[in-house]
Amino acid sequence: MVASSEQAAQPLFGRVAIVTGASRGIGRAIAAHLSALGASVVVGYASSAEEADALAAELPRAVAVKADVADEAGVRALFDAAESAFGAGAHILVANAGVLDDRYPHLANTPTADFDRTIAINLRGAFLCLREAANRLPRGGGGRIVAITSSVVASLPLGYSAYTASKAAVEAMVRTMAKELKGTRITANCVAPGPVATDMFFAGKDDEWVRRTVEANPMGRLGDPGDIAAMVGFLCTDAAEWTNGQVIRVNGGYVS
Numbered sequence: 001m002v003a004s005s006e007q008a009a010q011p012l013f014g015r016v017a018i019v020t021g022a023s024r025g026i027g028r029a030i031a032a033h034l035s036a037l038g039a040s041v042v043v044g045y046a047s048s049a050e051e052a053d054a055l056a057a058e059l060p061r062a063v064a065v066k067a068d069v070a071d072e073a074g075v076r077a078l079f080d081a082a083e084s085a086f087g088a089g090a091h092i093l094v095a096n097a098g099v100l101d102d103r104y105p106h107l108a109n110t111p112t113a114d115f116d117r118t119i120a121i122n123l124r125g126a127f128l129c130l131r132e133a134a135n136r137l138p139r140g141g142g143g144r145i146v147a148i149t150s151s152v153v154a155s156l157p158l159g160y161s162a163y164t165a166s167k168a169a170v171e172a173m174v175r176t177m178a179k180e181l182k183g184t185r186i187t188a189n190c191v192a193p194g195p196v197a198t199d200m201f202f203a204g205k206d207d208e209w210v211r212r213t214v215e216a217n218p219m220g221r222l223g224d225p226g227d228i229a230a231m232v233g234f235l236c237t238d239a240a241e242w243t244n245g246q247v248i249r250v251n252g253g254y255v256s
């Protein structure tokens with residue numbers, strides 16, 4: 001690809017990024033931001049084809065790919081799509097896809113099937129994506145892995161036991177793999193958001209819950225998907241190479 005002078009100034013020009021769960025919410029903002037930084041983007045999604053296609057059409061170099069992250073073949077297809085659409089394998093993986101089922105006040109009331117679904121998508125899904133990235137990202141510079149976890153790993157709210165466990169396990173895997181990838185110059189980090197105004201956050205919550213969440217935050221507001229995308233974007237640049245094996249909580253300061 002021959003770069004114009006404007007493109008050459010973009011830190012991620014010539015890089016290919018896969019973002020899972022990019023049809024909506026935080027993943028959508030991350031995909032748009034990486035694109036603005038110059039990357040070509042694979043917009044991963046599970047069922048929101050219309051939203052994913054619309055985003056891919058909006059971005060200069062992007063393709064929407066349907067893939068359930070809990071499925072091995074689906075995850076391989078995301079990486080294959082990066083190669084076939086852009087002629088270069090992925091340099092960047094952002095493992096963002098996730099689900100939250102907060103219908104249960106306590107672990108004691110959580111049905112096994114719901115626990116299994118949370119673990120299948122949030123933990124097994126992240127594992128499959130991380131493993132594929134560890135094997136397929138380029139060596140020698142520019143390889144970047146970012147997993148989106150959650151600040152609940154620190155705040156331990158009631159009713160989120162399966163979700164919190166799934167995210168804590170991802171943080172353990174990423175910190176381990178950052179060391180295992182010694183010699184590749186691939187970095188692996190987690191970005192752990194606090195409450196962010198997305199479908200996931202608002203589902204099942206009333207106005208009072210939202211008010212209390214805003215009030216508890218030093219910034220006096222909910223997070224915006226762009227707050228998270230800004231940190232992910234930085235971690236994907238060459239300037240962030242020395243930031244490796246970290247969990248970065250991006251949450252307005254309500255828990256550290």
Ligand code: NAP
Pocket residue numbers: 020021022023024025026027044045046047048049067068069070096097098099100121125148149150151192193194195196197198199200201
């Ligand atoms: P969201 O608005 O509910 O969007 C979830 C995204 O994940 C959608 O694009 C969805 O695709 C995708 N997805 C769900 N299941 C999938 C599967 N099996 N395979 C592939 N993609 C799947 O959620 P969000 O708030 O943006 O959350 C994004 C990430 O941030 C999650 O990992 C979440 O745990 C984490 N997080 C969120 C918050 C928050 O307050 N919002 C706080 C901390 C951490 P479809 O549209 O196709 O269904």
